[in-house]
Amino acid sequence: MVNKRFLFVGVMMLFGPMFFFHGNPTKAQADLADQIAKADVEYGEYLSGECITCHQSTGASVGIPSINGIDAEIFVSIINAYRSKELENKVMQMMAGRLDDEQIISLAAYFSSLPD
Amino acid sequence: MTSISRRGFSGLLGASALGLAMPSLAFGALPRVVVIGGGAGGATAARYIAKDSKGAIDVTLVEASKRYYTCFYSNLYLGGFRKYGSIGHNYYGMAVNNGVNVVHEWASSVDKSGKMVKLASGGVLGYDKLVLAPGISLKYDSVPGYSPAAQSRMPHAWTSGTQVQLLRNQVLNMRKGGTFVMVPPPNPYRCPPGPYERVSMIAHLLQERNPTAKIIILDPKEKFSKQGLFMAGWEKHYPGMIDWLDPDTHGGLKSVNPETMEFLTDLDTFKADAACVVPAQRAGTIANAAGVLDGDWAPIVPATMASKADPNIYVLGDASVASSMPKSGFSANSQAKVAANAIRGELTGSRVYPARFANTCWSLVAANDGIKVGANYKAGSEKIDVVDKFVSQGDESAAVRKTTYEESIGWYDGITSDMFS
Structure with missing residues (x-):
């Protein structure tokens, strides 16, 4: 819980301006929400197998934050930040680096659907 | 004679095709998967097949141990960073939460044509798909003088459990200023950085309890995983304590003598107060009995992990030839x-x-000094x-390492x- 709040605050500090002031943020956010709503959650569940070796399926957080129930848009912005290496952590940069947009959206839809 | 409609015929054809693909279903039973080995490969496979099929597949896990002690993190127990109990796990969740039939027995043979696993107790389990995840077995005679009888004097401690407890006890009871000898295995083996994390953890323990003690590594390899990181860490945290000798330096380990605790090499005879000897390895025994090995390991089809010898058998983890992946949990x-x-x-x-x-x-070099390699x-x-x-x-x-x-x-x-x- 605490971890997730930290994650949220950290991400909003880092990427909040991108969310809200880049181009046409309202439309971009609406598009993302639309993509997430239409996402292939079953594919996300399959892909999540790569995540939950570390991010526990039980939602516990020790050393590695829980991502169960994470806000889908925050999930997407965090993964993109690892993909572009703006966020540090070699494991996450590698794991995010091979995900394409569809896979990220599917994962976001899956993890955000879980109870936290 | 009644004629068969076109629709009825195609329905029958469909049913028979289904019957061919799913033989158990043809007889009204659930398809059956038997998994042999309850470690990182087998337990995960059994749990995922049961969980994701939501009762549509009958899954049986054959694992001799009722409590499974992980190899990973056993080094942290050696170093005093974990309690032994914290690396032990049981199969309650497997049986109760996932509906897996957990059979605590040894599998002794596989009848591939009859699709049956025979248990050491005499029982038989039929399967449609068999998953072999037996881990490793040790080639004791790869180190002359070493044997199952010698492992109480020179623990390998490479399959976790009691051997690791014994090794920790022997390190703690070394005489002051004594010598610990580590013999890592030749490639390929379970957990490439493991022997060097083990040296790090034993050095940590000795630095606390017996700081004038020495560690000698008699390595059959010319280089090892994360070598630069480990050696820099040893120099930083345990200066002067650890000597890594490569085969060019020691000339080859000719024999070990568990009675005298001596290690004979071309360079010298080293006398140890405590030692860890990790011999060469091969796939767990049942993989050999199942006839899926080529040499010491089981070749697989990369897209599915199916054995190249039998499409109804899958081989996971250490027992498989999964290069370029290392043998790790x-x-x-x-x-x-x-x-x-x-x-x-x-x-x-x-x-x-x-x-x-x-x-x-991940490997731990010293307190709060973690390193990692991945792909x-x-x-x-x-x-x-x-x-x-x-x-x-x-x-x-230091913050990144922590x-x-x-x-x-x-x-x-x-x-x-x-x-x-």
């Missing part, structure tokens, strides 16, 4: 998910996704190919939950 867990997806697809027609593999190996992979036609990889850097800050260690604790909790919950 993380690798086995990753491979298990690929196999589980492929097996479910074949038995129930569920969606099958392209294989994706990943691995990370992700895809299935090539002949082998599992690296997509991307990373390794910790030598100039990382975070890496803390991350490894999260990983341990994550993977064991993924295996056993």
Whole structure:
């Protein structure tokens, strides 16, 4: 819980301006929400197998934050930040680096659907 | 004579095609998967097949141990960073939460044509798909003088459990200023950084309890995993304590004598007060009995982890030839998910996704000094190919190293939950 709040605050500090002031943020956010709503959650569940070796399926957080129930848009912005290496952590940069947009959206839809 | 309509005929054809693909279903029973070995590969496979098929597949796990002590993190127990009980796990979640039939017995043979596993007790388990995840067995005679009888004097401690407890006890009881000798295994072997993390953890223990003691590594290899990072860490945390001797330096280990605790090499005879000898390895015995080995290990089809010798048998983890992946718990867990997806697809027609593999190996060099190496992979036609990889850097800050260690604790909790919950 605490971890997730930290994650949220950290991400909003880092990427909040991108969310809200880049181009046409309202439309971009609406598009993302639309993509997430239409996402292939079953594919996300399959892909999540790569995540939950570390991010526990039980939602516990020790050393590695829980991502169960994470806000889908925050999930997407965090993964993109690892993909572009703006966020540090070699494991996450590698794991995010091979995900394409569809896979990220599917994962976001899956993890955000879980109870936290 | 009644005629058969076209629709009825195609329905029958469909049913018989289904019957061919799913033989058990033709007789009204659930398709059956038997998994042999309840470690990182087998436990994950059993759990994922049962959990994701939601009762559509009958899953049996054959694992002799009622309580499973992980190899990963056994070094941290040696160093005093974990309690022994914290690396032990049971199969309660497997049976109760996932409905897996857990059979605590040894599997003694596999009848491939009859699709049956024979248990040492005489029982028989039929299968449609068999998953072999037996880990390793030790080639004791790869080190002249070493044997199962010698392992109480010179523990290998390479399959966790009592051997690791024995090794810790022997290190704690070394005379002041005594010598510890480590003999790492030749390639390929379970957990490439493991012997060197083990040296680090024993050095940590000795520095606290017996700081004038020495460690000598008689390595059959000219180089090893994360070598630069380990050696820099040893110099920083345990200066002067550890001597790594490569084969050019010691000229080869000719024999060990467990009675006198001597190690004979071309260079010298080393006398140890405590020692760890990790011999060469091969796939767990049942893989040999099942006839899926080529030499010491089982070749697999990268896209599914199916054995190249039998399409109804899958081989996971250490026992398989899964290069470029290392033999690690993380690798086995990753491979298990690929196999589980492929097996479910074949038995129930569920969606099958392209294989994706990943691995990370964390090692602890000293308190709060964690390092890691990792890669992700895809299935090539002949082998599992690296997509991307990373390794910790030598100039990382203490804060990064501490975070890496803390991350490894999260990983341990994550993977064991993924295996056993």
